[in-house]
Amino acid sequence: MLAEAPKPSAGKRTHGWMGTLRGHRAHPMEWIAEKLIFAVSLSAILMIFLIFLFIGREALPILFGRMNSAARQEVIPPDQIDKISPEKLQAYLELTPKEFAEMDRETKIALMEVRVEEAQETRNHPDAAINTTGWRYLLFPQKWEGYSKPEYIWQPVGQVHKYNIVPLLVGSFKVSAIAMFLAIPVSIGAAIYVSQLASPRTREWLKPSIEMLSGIPSVVLGFFALLVMATVLQRVFGYETRLNSFLAGCALSLAVITLVFSISEDALTSVPRSYTQAALALGASKWEAACQIVLPAALPGVFAAAVLGFGRALGETMIVLMTSAASVVSWSIFDPARPITATIAAELLEAVVGGHHYRMLFMLGTLLFVFTFVLNLMGDLVMHRLKARLEGKA
């Protein structure tokens, strides 16, 4: 093992195999410890990979159209039990191999009879033969039995499970957009004030106090929105439905404000003081220096803050879960909406593990993960560029 450890050569003895400053010839234990530290440090990458893998894995059957959610499936008459292979029968009865092995013949026949009865019940339902997990039904409106025109419906209960994801997407984006619309001016304004205009003494206590807001758990914000804000907003705006997307957006903006504030405050503070000092020396007021010199320099960072804030808004769960109601496709801000996160949280425990509803919710989770991943990556890249630029100039 010692042989593998780098031999400090006379010339460049300060650089080991990891390019680090090393005291003297590495001890075997030292070598093992370094390898271990290296292995553990990959955990964050591993976790991102595992999240993608294991959420995507549950969603794969939906993505590839292998799932069949039709209420009326092809039935095998009970008297044919000996004619089909055990594997086929097991798949037909949706049993695990262990359950199948433990079950006696009579139980299997009984189960098959149940299947036949179920099929007869749904025979008269015109939509019962539709596999609602097909992409066509996920994305486009469908004229369901009992509706007069094609509609987008998410309704994973009843005989025909309707899995149109458009209402959920609309809900997510609508609520997040309201939250961002409210949060961005307030948080960026506050970031400019705290980082550039306030006196150092005020700044010292303003910043931690604003960051206290991020210490409030989202379930508490949800509680506050549900029991206090809902009543106040309804009285002020006089709308009809108590729980609507405007309320959800307002509550959500509370969670987004602190995030956008601290990232853009960071970006504004990272602009070298010499910029401001030069502007002030040329006769600009504090506000002019902040608005015309510092803000343009830190603009990518402020943009990144908004992007990351949007990602947070899309992914926030408890607040929207507690303030959201029915899923309707409507762009009116006073109509209720049901974002993706709320749907997953509310329905996952009721879904049969491995069933189409369960997999559909994992598919939504994958979608959410990909959305936020892209947004985070964008924000991260922009911040990185900004830091590099400012450090290069400073």
Added chain:
Amino acid sequence: MKDSTRPGVGLKKDGFDWFSFLGTGLTGLATWLIIAILCVIIGNILYQGWPNLSWRFLTSGVEEGMFNVEKSGVLPMIVGTASRVILMTIFVIPVGVITAIYITEYAHTTSPLIRLIRGAVNNLAGVPSVVFGLFGLGFFIGFVGRNMDAVLNPNSAQPIWGKAGLLWASLTLAVMTLPVVIVATEEALKAIPLGLREASLALGATKLQTVLRIVLPQAMPGIMTGGILAVSRAAGEVAPIMFTGAAYFIHGLPKSLSDQFMDLGYHVYILSTQSPNIEQTRPLLQATVLVLLLLTFSLNIVAILIRARMRKRLRLLH
């Protein structure tokens, strides 16, 4: 606004500077608006919750029914939340600290791998909490737990590990709070002067000895801050544990790692959305919210104080 961007025009000082006045006023207003919202939320919760808080409430369970205003308490939830958070700390602190040590002490600052690790950490910090819940369900319960059941007790009909439980909730939270610990530790390690490391190396200590005996003790307050921030973040999270361990109602306290538990945050959610009579159970809800808020806030304040002390001490060191 347009005029002020033209060179020279905004710099005129021959009169009252309306732009600056308005700008300062508006941004100041935004700041005070946030502070006011914060005060309203905290004030409301304190004012409504305080009269309902009592020693009996803190020390009794839910045996008499969880919606019973006179008799039910939050002891099982406090125990459940505390145990999941303590377990989480045991998992997340070593991994987070070691990762931060690798990033700051061992790796090249310019290596692409560091870029990758940092990117992963930043991304992990932005993953929605409900996605962590799905991950815990799909990976820890559905994959690890089920395979553990298959190996450890193949004959048992009931799953022991392949279902929601304390261990899986803690592990899910550990994955979620990993970035918090990494970032805080990194910050603490970076603040330690290079001279200390060089002195140690010059005296013949190895790299590992330097890290363990010189760097880490110095970074201890920073690591503690990270740990406390992670705990306060995790204590209030509900979405990741909804599918991985929290129970709607359960008798007694959790006894083993595979048991489900009751949780403060989840209880707040249940009381505010599933209560049979929201007006009647409101005192319960308000007191529970207050307990949760006091818990997370006191942790946050401790973290802020430690950080402030640390910064002061480091200023002396430099």
